[in-house]
Amino acid sequence: xAVLLTKKTRLLVQGITGHxxxxxxxxxxxxxxxxVGGVTPGKGGTKVEGVPVYDSVRDAIARKRxxxxxxxxxxxxxxxxxxxxxQAGVKLLVIITExxxxxxxxxxxxxxxxxxxxxxxxxxxxxxxxxxAKAGIMPNHIFRPxxxxxxxxxxxxxxxxVNEITKAGMGESTCVxxxxxxxxxxDMVEALTLFQKDRATKRIVLVGEIGGTAEEEAAAFIERxxxxxxxxxVAGRTAPPGKRMGHAxxxxxxxxxxxxxxxxxxxxxxxxxxxYPADVAKLLAxx
Amino acid sequence: MKFLEHKAKEVFARYGIPVPRGVVVxxxxxxxxxxxxxxxxxxxxxxxxxxxxxxxxxSTFEDARNATAEILGMEIRGHRVRxxxxxxxxxxxxxxxxxxxxxxxAREPLIIASALGGVDIEAVPRDRIFMEHVPTNLGLQxxxxxxxxxxxxxxxxxxxxxxxVARKAYxxxxxxxxxxxxxxxxAVTPEGRVVAGDAKLVVDDNxxxxxxxxxxxxxDRTPLEEEAHDKGITFIQLDGDxxxxxxxxxxxxxxxxxxxxxxxxxxxxxxxxxxxxxxxVQDAFEILIKARPSVILLNIFGGITKADTVAQGVxxxxxxxxxxxxxxxxxxxxxxxxxKDILREIGMHSAETIEEAAELAVKVRAEGA
Numbered sequence: 001x002a003v004l005l006t007k008k009t010r011l012l013v014q015g016i017t018g019h020x021x022x023x024x025x026x027x028x029x030x031x032x033x034x035x036v037g038g039v040t041p042g043k044g045g046t047k048v049e050g051v052p053v054y055d056s057v058r059d060a061i062a063r064k065r066x067x068x069x070x071x072x073x074x075x076x077x078x079x080x081x082x083x084x085x086x087q088a089g090v091k092l093l094v095i096i097t098e099x100x101x102x103x104x105x106x107x108x109x110x111x112x113x114x115x116x117x118x119x120x121x122x123x124x125x126x127x128x129x130x131x132x133a134k135a136g137i138m139p140n141h142i143f144r145p146x147x148x149x150x151x152x153x154x155x156x157x158x159x160x161x162v163n164e165i166t167k168a169g170m171g172e173s174t175c176v177x178x179x180x181x182x183x184x185x186x187d188m189v190e191a192l193t194l195f196q197k198d199r200a201t202k203r204i205v206l207v208g209e210i211g212g213t214a215e216e217e218a219a220a221f222i223e224r225x226x227x228x229x230x231x232x233x234v235a236g237r238t239a240p241p242g243k244r245m246g247h248a249x250x251x252x253x254x255x256x257x258x259x260x261x262x263x264x265x266x267x268x269x270x271x272x273x274x275x276y277p278a279d280v281a282k283l284l285a286x287x
Numbered sequence: 288m289k290f291l292e293h294k295a296k297e298v299f300a301r302y303g304i305p306v307p308r309g310v311v312v313x314x315x316x317x318x319x320x321x322x323x324x325x326x327x328x329x330x331x332x333x334x335x336x337x338x339x340x341x342x343x344x345x346s347t348f349e350d351a352r353n354a355t356a357e358i359l360g361m362e363i364r365g366h367r368v369r370x371x372x373x374x375x376x377x378x379x380x381x382x383x384x385x386x387x388x389x390x391x392x393a394r395e396p397l398i399i400a401s402a403l404g405g406v407d408i409e410a411v412p413r414d415r416i417f418m419e420h421v422p423t424n425l426g427l428q429x430x431x432x433x434x435x436x437x438x439x440x441x442x443x444x445x446x447x448x449x450x451x452v453a454r455k456a457y458x459x460x461x462x463x464x465x466x467x468x469x470x471x472x473x474a475v476t477p478e479g480r481v482v483a484g485d486a487k488l489v490v491d492d493n494x495x496x497x498x499x500x501x502x503x504x505x506x507d508r509t510p511l512e513e514e515a516h517d518k519g520i521t522f523i524q525l526d527g528d529x530x531x532x533x534x535x536x537x538x539x540x541x542x543x544x545x546x547x548x549x550x551x552x553x554x555x556x557x558x559x560x561x562x563x564x565x566x567x568v569q570d571a572f573e574i575l576i577k578a579r580p581s582v583i584l585l586n587i588f589g590g591i592t593k594a595d596t597v598a599q600g601v602x603x604x605x606x607x608x609x610x611x612x613x614x615x616x617x618x619x620x621x622x623x624x625x626x627k628d629i630l631r632e633i634g635m636h637s638a639e640t641i642e643e644a645a646e647l648a649v650k651v652r653a654e655g656a
Contacts, residue, residue, distance in 0.1 A: 075493065075496075076496060098560075099493045100493060101464050101491055101493045101494035101497070102389055102464070102466060102491045102493065102494075103423075103461060103464050103491065103494065105394075106389065106394065106395065106396065106423040107423060107424060109394045110394070110395070110422065110423060110424060111424065139589075139620070152537075153537065154535060154536065154537025154538065155535045155536075155537065155538075156533070156534050156535030156537065156538040156588045157535060157537035157538040157540075157541050157588075158537070159588050160538060160541070160588050160641075163588075163619075180536060180537070182389060182391040183389060183391060183394050184394075187392075207537070209536070209537055209540065210540070212391050212392075213391075213392055214391075214392070217392060233541075235537045235538075235540040235541040235544065236540040236541075236543075236544065237544045238543060238544045238547035238548070238553075239540055239543060239544075239556075240525060240526075275548065276545060276548075276641075276642060277541055277545075277641070278640065278641075278642065
C-alpha cells in the first residue's frame, strides 16, 4: 500500500512534447511508472519515448484508460490543461508548472474537489511511491521503499532530506511534494490524514517553510488525530521578516506564519523539529 | 506588484469605485490647479505615512506648494518620496473598512469589512469585523452582501453604496489578479456619499503577463533586485556579507539558516530555481557578484539541474567580471565530479555536506577579514 499513487496508476503526461515533459517522461518510465499516454494539442498521433501522444485528455483516456495526469504545460496554459483533465475524469492530478497565477489556482481547486480529483501542486516536485511509481521530477536514485511517509512544501530540500533518510538505511512509503504556492491542492492536513490511514506508513516527516499557516494547522491536527510518530523541519528560521500582505493578510494569519510560531506549534504537538535537514534522519532513527 | 495609492485609485476609478479627485506631482512647480482644499499625500510603497509626517492638509495654493516641497524627498521607512498626490479633501462623517484577499487555507477569496475603519484592522475587536469566504467560481452572492450590510449596521442609502463598492471591488479583485484590494478608510461624507479615502492594491506577480501595463511600475526593490527580477531570478539583498546561492526556495532558505546557525551572516539570497540553462546560471552569478559578498556559499542538490553546468556558469562569471572572491561549494547530483574539477581550477573550496560548507564559509571569511 501507499498513498495516492501506486504501480497500478495509469498516468498521462500533459505537455509531453516539451523539453521538461519529454525529459521527465523518460525518468518516470525508468522508475517503473505506467505512463500510458501523452497529451499535446496538435501533436496527436506522434510518440515520445515510445509513449503515444493524443490531442486531448478525453482521447487519451478513451484509448488508454488513464486515471491520473501530470501537467508540465507553461503557466499561461496550465489552468486549461488542469480543467480539461479534471473534467475528463482523472482522479489524481499533479501540477508541476510554477508561476501559475493565484486566481487560476483559485479556479482549479474547488472544481477538482467537486469532481473528486486529488490535486498535488502546483509548483511542486510531484509524488513518488518508491518501488512502484513516480509522478514528478524528483531524482530517481534517492528513494528506497520503506515505511516513512514524507510531506513537503519544498522541492530540492526534500531531495536533500530524503537522500539522508535513504543513506541512513531507512526508506519511504510515499513522498508527497505538495508545493510551495499559496493556493495549492492537497494540503498538509489532507496528506497527514492519508498517511495516518496507510498501513505501509509507520512514521511521517513534515518539511515546512515560513509563510502561511499550513504547519500550524498540521500541528493542531497531529495533536488530535495522528498516532504515528512525526518529525519536522522548517526552512526559513533565520530569514528576515518577509513582506506581509497588508493588514488583511495579517489578520487571516492572526500572528501565525512565522518560524517561531511554527516551531512553537510543533513543540506543543510533541513533534520534534530538526535544526539541520540532515538531523531529520537522526530524529527518525530514534523514533 | 504593489501599487502606489494614486495608481491603485486609477484602477479603482476604472471599475467605478468612487475616489476623490486628485493630481500627482513630482515637483512643487508642477502644481497648477490643485483640488483645494486638499490632502498632500506622500506616494510610497509602505504604510505609516501619516505618522511619519507624509500626509498634510492644505487649504490654499501656497499651503499645497509648501507641503509638497516638504514631503518630496522625505524618507519614510526607507522609502524615498518621489511623488505626492494632492487629493480633494473630503469631509468624513464615518470611516468604514473593506478588503478582499486570498485565504490560502480555505483556497478561497475572503471579504472583510468593518464599521470601525480608519485604523489598523488588527486593532479592531474581532466581533466588530465581518468576514466571509467567497466561492471563487460562483462569486459574491447576495447573502454575503446582506450579511455585510447587517453587521456594519448601515442605513439603506449608505448600505446600497457600500454594497455597490464591494461588488466592484470583487470584480476588480478577480479581473486584475489581485492578491489584495484594501479600502481603509472607506469614507462616508456628511452628505451621505461613500468614497475610497485610501487605496491599497497588490497584484499577483505570476499574472504579470496578463497585465503588461503594470510591468513598468516602480517596485519595492533595490537596483540589483530589479535587475534580477527582470531576468526571472529570485534575489534578495540581506544585511550580512556571505552570498548564499542554492537551487530551490526551500533549500536556499535552509542553506541561509545553516550558515546563520554556524555563525555566518547571509548578505544575499539567490535561488537558482530548477534551471540547467548555463546562461541563467551565469546571469544569477553576475548578480550575486555585483552584491560584493566577501564569500560565496554555493549549495546545489542537482536533481534536474546538472552540477557541471552550474560550475561552468560560476567559472565563466568569475572570469568575465574578473572577480576573485572565495567560493565555498557543496554540489550534489548529476556530473558532480566534473563540477568539482571545474571549480577546483578556480581555487574553490569544496565540502561534502551543507554544514561543512557553512563552517568553511565562516572560516574562509574570518581568514580573509
